[in-house]
Amino acid sequence: MITTSGLTKRYGRVTAVDGVALRVGEGDRYGLLGPNGSGKTTLVRMLLGLVFATSGEIEMMGEPVPRRVHRVLPDVGALVEAPGLYPHLSGRANLAHLDAAGPGGRRGRRARVGTALERAGLGGVDARPVRAYSLGMRQRLGLAAALLRTPRLLVLDEPTNGLDPRGIREIRDLLAELNAAGTTLLICSHLLAEIEELCTHVGVMDAGRLVLQRPMGEVRAPTGLVAVRTPDAGRVRALLDGRVERHDGERLLVRAADAAELNARLVRAGVRVLELRPERRTLEDVVLSVTGHGSDRPA
Template sequence: MIRTHGLTKRFGRVAAVSDLDLDVREGDVYGFLGPNGSGKTTTVRMLLGLVLPTSGTAEVLGRPMPGSAAEVLPQVGAMVEGPAAYGQLSGRRNLALYDAAGRGSRQGRAGRVDDALARVGLSGVDKRPVHAYSLGMRQRLGLAQALLTSPRLLVLDEPTNGLDPQGIRDIRALLLDLNAAGTTVLVSSHLLAEIEQTCGRVGVISRGRLVVQDDLDALRGPTGRQLLRTAGAAHGERAAAVLGRAVEDRDGERLVVRGDDPAAMVAALVAAGVPVVEVTPERRTLEGVVLDATGAGSDDFSVTDQGRVGAA
C-alpha cells in the first residue's frame, strides 16, 4: 500500500527525512512513531504529494507519488497537522462542502455525511458552528472528513490529539473496525501506549531516519529472562540462593532470572523445596524498543492520559 525507497527531504542544509524505506502492507494498522521534530509529518506530506521529496521515491496504492496523485488521492482518507474547517459553518456543512469538492456525487451526499458524523460521535452536535468546537471535537471532525470517501487507505497524523480517554478509546475502536472491514491504516503518533494497543506493525523514526520497522509481536519478543513468583518473601530468598548468579533482580517473592529453560528452573526449585506460584517469560515493551533504538532520554518523553509513556 505504501512503499518508499531512499525517500529524502532537505530544507536547505537540514535533512528533515533521510533515506527512508517505509513498507506499509495491505491490511496493516501501521504505527509510525517518533518524537516531535523527527520527520513524521514531513514524511506523511510527501506520501500525499503535499511536499516534493529532494530525492528518493514513494509509491502509494502501487502508484508513484506525486505523479499519480489524481488517481491515488480519491482512494485515500487523510488528516495531517490537525483538521481544517470553516469556523463559522457547522460541522455538517463543512463535511458537505468537503464532499462536494471531491468526486462524491450529489446523490447520496447527505447519507455519507450522516454516516461519517455518526462514526466519530458528532451526530448530536452536527449543527453547531465549528468555532464552538473543542479541540477534541475538531479532531473528530477531521477524522470524519477522512472517512467520507470510504477510503482504501487511511493516513492520520496524531488522530487522538486533544481527546479525553473515552474519546481515545472510541477512535481506537473505530480504526480497528475500519481495518477489519478492509481499510489499511497508517497512524503517525508520539503516543506509545496508543500504538501498542492499536497497531500490528510499527516503524520508528528518529532524526529523520527509520531506525526500527517490524511486526509489533516480533519487537516485543522474549528477552531471555523469566519472571518468577514464589509463595512468599522467605521462599523468594531461598529461590535466589538456589538459582545463584542467574538471578538478576529480586523483590520479595518476585525474581527476574536469566535463562530460557523455565522447566529446568522450576525443577531445581521444587527439588530444593521452594514452592513456585508462577513463571512467565519476560517480553520487551514497545517503550523499551523505542528508547533503545532512538537513544532518547527521559526529557524526550511524557506521560499520556492513561499513565503510559509517549514522546513529547
C-alpha cells in the same frame, strides 16, 4: 500499499527526511513513532503529495507519487496535524462542503455525511459552529472527514489528540474495525501505549532516518528472562544458582529458556509461586534504545 526508496527532503542545510525506505503492506496497522522533529510529518506530507521530495521514490497502491497522486487520493483518507475546517460552519456543513469536492455527487451526500459523523462519535452533533467545538470534537470531525469515502488507506497524524480516555478507546476500536474491513492504517502518534495496543507493525524515526521497522511481534519478543514473584525469593536464589539476574523483594528476573519448565521446577522444590511470566521489552524500551538525537528539526 506504500513503498519508498531513498526518500529524502532537505530544507536548505537541514535534512528533515534522510533516505527513508518505508514499507507498509496492504492490511497493515502501521504505527510511525519518533521524537518531535524526527521527520514523521514531513514524511507523511510527501506520501500525500503535499510536499515534494528532494530525492528518492514513492509508490502508493502501485502508482508513483506525486506524478500520479491524483489516481491514489480518492482511495486515501487523511488527517494530518490539525484538521482544516471552516470555523463559522457547523460540523455537518463542513463535511458536506468536503464531500462536494469529491467524486460522490449530490446523491447520497446526506447519508455519507451522517454515516461519517456517526462512526467518529459525532452522530448527535448540533448546528453550532466548529469554532465552539472542543479540541476533542475537532479531532473527531477531522477523522469523520477522512472517513467520508471508506478509504483503502487511512493516514492519521495524532488521531486521538485532545480526547479523554473513553474517546481514545472508542477511536482505537473504530480503527480496528475499519482495518478488519480492509482499510490499511498508517498512524503517527506520540502515544506509545496506543500504538502498542493497536498496531501490527511499527517504524521509528530519529533525526530524519527510519531507524527501526519491524512487525510488533518481533519488537516485543521475549528477552530470555522470566519474571517470578514469590515470598520464597531467597530459596529461589539458592535453587537457581547464578541464573537470577535481578532481585527486588518478592520479584526476581531469572534467565530461562522455558517458562513452563522453570515453573515446574520451582513447584517441585516447594516454592510458592504467585506469578510467573516471560519478560518482554516494552515498546517504550525499544524506542528509547534506538533514538537519542535532538529534536531541533522541522517536523
